[in-house]
Amino acid sequence: GENVEQHPSTLSVQEGDSAVIKCTYSDSASNYFPWYKQELGKGSQLIIDIRSNVGEKKDQRIAVTLNKTAKHFSLHITETQPEDSAVYFCAATDGGTSYGKLTFGQGTILTVHP
């Protein structure tokens, strides 16, 4: 099955700096890679996703890059703000299933200091 590794486990930045979180996956058949932001009491919110037919996607301050050859994808947050503080999870679909099963990374605790 799919295995997703996520680094770093914790990340501390100053407001206005950039933050980068990296994930690797094992199943070359995986084709969908979402990123979720998890805040206390708010559940998991999809913040950006990328499909295997593109290499990069950007939405305002958030971008995701995908390198299929190396089997890794990264989340980039620019001009970080304190409200970006949360736990971020990457995930990948298991290419061997027919129902979009997501395998998650272990999460990154991002802290943005004012």
Added chain:
Amino acid sequence: DAMVIQNPRYQVTQFGKPVTLSCSQTLNHNVMYWYQQKSSQAPKLLFHYYDKDFNNEADTPDNFQSRRPNTSFCFLDIRSPGLGDAAMYLCATSRDGRSLLYNEQFFGPGTRLTVL
């Protein structure tokens, strides 16, 4: 607003006392998923329904069962909760998990289960 709703948000039960967690959705999605997330860990898929078809993950304990009486509702039943079942339980939906166009998963806020 269309959304995924979970009730209750916090549930306390006693060791061995059956408990049911509820999930409802207004998105009219075909697929509903149940994940277990223990402290400081990633969510782990327990099972999912594609319409009425139930699909159990191979490593999901028999203690966990699920029901989906209609498109909108899905229940997670824990028959005999143990201390190790204390976790956040997340419900998610997708329009069609098999389709690259529609496999985005929408998560509810979760139910935090405490076992005494």
